[in-house]
Amino acid sequence: MESKKELPKFAVLQLSGCSGCEVSLLNSDEWINNFNLVYMPLVVTSNKIPEDVEVLLVSGGVRTDEDIHNLRKGASRSKKVIAVGTCALSGGVAQIRETHQARDTYLLSSHRLRLPDMLPRAFPIDRFVNVDLYLPGCPPTPELFMTALTEGKNAKIASIVCQECGRQKLQDMRPTSITGMRSGVVLPDICLVNQGYVCVGTSTRGGCGALCTRPGHACVGCRGPANPYLNKEPKFVLDNLRRVFSRMTDIPEEEINEALESPWLSLFLDQFTDYTQDESLPMRTKEKMI
Amino acid sequence: MTTITYPLSRIEGHARVVIDIHDDEVFRADFQAMEMRGFSYYVQGVPAEQITVIVPRICGVCSTAHQVASVKALEDTFGVTPPPLAEEIREVLLLGQLIQNQATSLFIFTMPDRVNASSLFEISDKPGDKERQFSLAQMALRIRKIGTDLISLAGGQFIHPIKTVIGGVTSGIPRQKADVMIKTIDELLPVANEMVDIYWQMSMEMGDRIGSWGDDEPTYYLASTEANNFRLNSKSLRLMSPEGKECQNFDPHEFESYLQIEDSDYSYAGISSFQGQIMRANSLARINLTTSFGTPMADNYLKRFVETFGRPAHAIMFFDLCRGIELVYALEKARLLLEDDLEHGETEVAYTLRDGVGYGLVEAPRGPLIHHYEVENGLIKNADFIIPTVHNMLAIRRALMVVAKRYVSADGISSELGRAVGRVVRAFDPCIACATK
Ligand code: SF4
Numbered sequence: 001m002e003s004k005k006e007l008p009k010f011a012v013l014q015l016s017g018c019s020g021c022e023v024s025l026l027n028s029d030e031w032i033n034n035f036n037l038v039y040m041p042l043v044v045t046s047n048k049i050p051e052d053v054e055v056l057l058v059s060g061g062v063r064t065d066e067d068i069h070n071l072r073k074g075a076s077r078s079k080k081v082i083a084v085g086t087c088a089l090s091g092g093v094a095q096i097r098e099t100h101q102a103r104d105t106y107l108l109s110s111h112r113l114r115l116p117d118m119l120p121r122a123f124p125i126d127r128f129v130n131v132d133l134y135l136p137g138c139p140p141t142p143e144l145f146m147t148a149l150t151e152g153k154n155a156k157i158a159s160i161v162c163q164e165c166g167r168q169k170l171q172d173m174r175p176t177s178i179t180g181m182r183s184g185v186v187l188p189d190i191c192l193v194n195q196g197y198v199c200v201g202t203s204t205r206g207g208c209g210a211l212c213t214r215p216g217h218a219c220v221g222c223r224g225p226a227n228p229y230l231n232k233e234p235k236f237v238l239d240n241l242r243r244v245f246s247r248m249t250d251i252p253e254e255e256i257n258e259a260l261e262s263p264w265l266s267l268f269l270d271q272f273t274d275y276t277q278d279e280s281l282p283m284r285t286k287e288k289m290i
Numbered sequence: 291m292t293t294i295t296y297p298l299s300r301i302e303g304h305a306r307v308v309i310d311i312h313d314d315e316v317f318r319a320d321f322q323a324m325e326m327r328g329f330s331y332y333v334q335g336v337p338a339e340q341i342t343v344i345v346p347r348i349c350g351v352c353s354t355a356h357q358v359a360s361v362k363a364l365e366d367t368f369g370v371t372p373p374p375l376a377e378e379i380r381e382v383l384l385l386g387q388l389i390q391n392q393a394t395s396l397f398i399f400t401m402p403d404r405v406n407a408s409s410l411f412e413i414s415d416k417p418g419d420k421e422r423q424f425s426l427a428q429m430a431l432r433i434r435k436i437g438t439d440l441i442s443l444a445g446g447q448f449i450h451p452i453k454t455v456i457g458g459v460t461s462g463i464p465r466q467k468a469d470v471m472i473k474t475i476d477e478l479l480p481v482a483n484e485m486v487d488i489y490w491q492m493s494m495e496m497g498d499r500i501g502s503w504g505d506d507e508p509t510y511y512l513a514s515t516e517a518n519n520f521r522l523n524s525k526s527l528r529l530m531s532p533e534g535k536e537c538q539n540f541d542p543h544e545f546e547s548y549l550q551i552e553d554s555d556y557s558y559a560g561i562s563s564f565q566g567q568i569m570r571a572n573s574l575a576r577i578n579l580t581t582s583f584g585t586p587m588a589d590n591y592l593k594r595f596v597e598t599f600g601r602p603a604h605a606i607m608f609f610d611l612c613r614g615i616e617l618v619y620a621l622e623k624a625r626l627l628l629e630d631d632l633e634h635g636e637t638e639v640a641y642t643l644r645d646g647v648g649y650g651l652v653e654a655p656r657g658p659l660i661h662h663y664e665v666e667n668g669l670i671k672n673a674d675f676i677i678p679t680v681h682n683m684l685a686i687r688r689a690l691m692v693v694a695k696r697y698v699s700a701d702g703i704s705s706e707l708g709r710a711v712g713r714v715v716r717a718f719d720p721c722i723a724c725a726t727k
């Protein structure tokens with residue numbers, strides 16, 4: 001335990017998110033032996049990030065003026081910043097629909113007694129600070145956290161979810177309509193697309209171990225678009241999905257299009273949308289992606 | 291006027307306590323949620339079936355409870371009854387969540403307070419006790435991991451789980467995996483007992499040291515577990531009066547007649563009450579409302595608790611002890627359920643979408659959680675989340691007032707106040723992400 005003090009300093013800054021990323025990190029407890037945890041309010045009483053932090057993990061999106069302040073301060077004291085989770089990468093689930101009603105409520109409430117001001121939307125963190133490594137996932141698995149911390153840019157990650165899924169794609173099983181979640185039975189070992197589910201594993205970055213698809217739930221794409229679609233408009237990812245469905249199924253095009261516009265997919269597939277619309281944002285290259 | 295602000299760590303989410311003092315007198319002690327999530331707005335207009343993937347993201351600590359409540363609300367709307375096997379698997383899932391949560395609250399959040407340490411990893415109550423320090427943190431994390439492993443087993447993944455779907459669960463639990471889990475529980479159940487005993491002991495010593503168990507006036511207690519059946523996949527709510535009489539029993543769809551929920555003017559979180567009266571939910575409420583767990587070790591602890599502190603028990607720090615009892619119960623019960631065949635048989639039934647209104651109730655670690663949806667043209671028109679932490683807001687505020695008064699006097703503000711504030715808030719194990727709209 002004495003040697004702890006000499007280990008590299010490690011800090012975890014949580015902005016506006018759900019704590020899921022932190023809870024996941026807690027399960028990859030190997031870091032406890034490799035790092036000296038100096039800041040992580042969820043588990044340690046510590047009111048500020050000290051100087052000379054080796055690695056700063058940031059989870060959650062930038063939603064309040066306080067978030068901006070904490071993020072800038074934290075990053076300035078750290079050698080390396082890793083953005084973890086959909087929220088830090090895109091603002092997160094808040095982007096599903098920032099309704100006027102929601103915004104009004106925020107604006108009203110933030111003027112209440114001594115509370116931080118809400119920004120007009122939730123921003124990704126690299127709009128404000130330089131990010132060295134991106135770890136997408138909602139949340140990233142404990143294994144992915146370890147990979148990011150130990151291997152960093154040298155990590156080898158499965159290119160798409162299908163690579164890790166283990167379900168078989170069949171030639172002669174062609175559904176004619178979308179199953180939704182309605183069928184009542186998921187057949188084991190057979191690709192979910194063959195069964196008519198809107199599974200987007202074919203275009204989603206791997207590395208999660210196909211957590212959802214193996215027990216029978218369609219992948220909703222929480223790891224974000226695979227490398228070919230980084231920094232591209234969502235259209236590219238959607239076009240690829242359309243191709244997959246027309247190759248493997250006989251589902252009418254309109255039905256597929258409608259399904260692909262689902263909020264639960266846009267949440268994750270549009271993770272990089274900002275990056276095609278805002279020139280001032282840095283490019284997220286595949287080398288920086290875990 | 292002096293205002294003291296205490297930022298809070300070792301709780302879920304961003305919150306702080308603000309105390310106003312004027313001439314040695316405490317004016318107000320507010321517990322402020324500092325963030326706002328906004329889910330009741332985001333989900334408006336979302337296709338009903340998709341809400342079950344979106345709402346777990348309200349909170350990564352309670353995602354399991356939100357997911358199951360969400361699925362149950364839609365099952366209620368669509369008029370589907372999941373097969374018994376699915377109900378049992380959901381119970382395993384919720385037990386996993388209880389283990390994970392209570393282990394986190396007990397060991398990571400509150401154990402450091404018992405010995406004035408800043409984190410579990412730095413607990414050094416006795417000089418030279420390196421062996422035990424190391425093993426404490428390791429043991430705590432191993433017990434907590436049983437919870438997350440159970441959630442993964444029954445839910446697919448341990449944060450934002452996916453296996454619970456409208457009509458049932460996507461797949462069963464293979465025998466071989468259940469057996470591995472049983473083996474782990476058998477190995478760690480005695481460790482959990484030991485940890486709970488250590489925790490109990492540390493708490494007694496702390497009580498002696500500070501001369502208080504966090505005394506506060508009696509309140510109402512709210513839980514949805516049954517007196518002799520501690521089912522977390524629950525059906526109705528029960529309310530106990532401050533004198534210890536069970537005075538109300540109601541279904542989730544009647545909640546508005548019993549619970550008043552309003553916005554507060556000092557926090558992003560709402561507050562609720564029983565007809566204007568202060569309530570408490572979470573572990574102490576459940577223990578006060580439980581006659582028997584039906585598992586031997588937990589029943590032993592329950593007996594010891596009731597014999598020592600009475601029923602209903604009211605002091606704030608009892609919340610923490612009760613979490614220990616529940617941790618032991620959840621381990622015992624999960625083990626029992628895993629002995630059943632959870633692999634073969636019908637896991638889900640088909641359903642048809644229809645419009646309407648539905649309510650989904652589960653007993654989350656922090657108390658009864660209700661999701662209430664209105665579906666129109668297949669889309670969510672309105673969604674209401676009745677959050678357990680919100681039921682505790684008035685109680686937290688009053689308890690903070692009690693400690694503030696205790697530590698502020700003509701001689702000044704005691705340095706113990708900051709620690710006391712942390713202990714009180716953590717006893718309620720509030721969840722800020724959930725508690726805001
Ligand atoms: S990325 Fe997902 S798990 Fe992480 S904070 Fe955001 S909602 Fe929670």
Ligand code: SF4
Nearest residue numbers: 208212219220221222
């Ligand atoms: S299968 Fe898809 S949705 Fe599930 S964890 Fe992996 S990337 Fe995320």
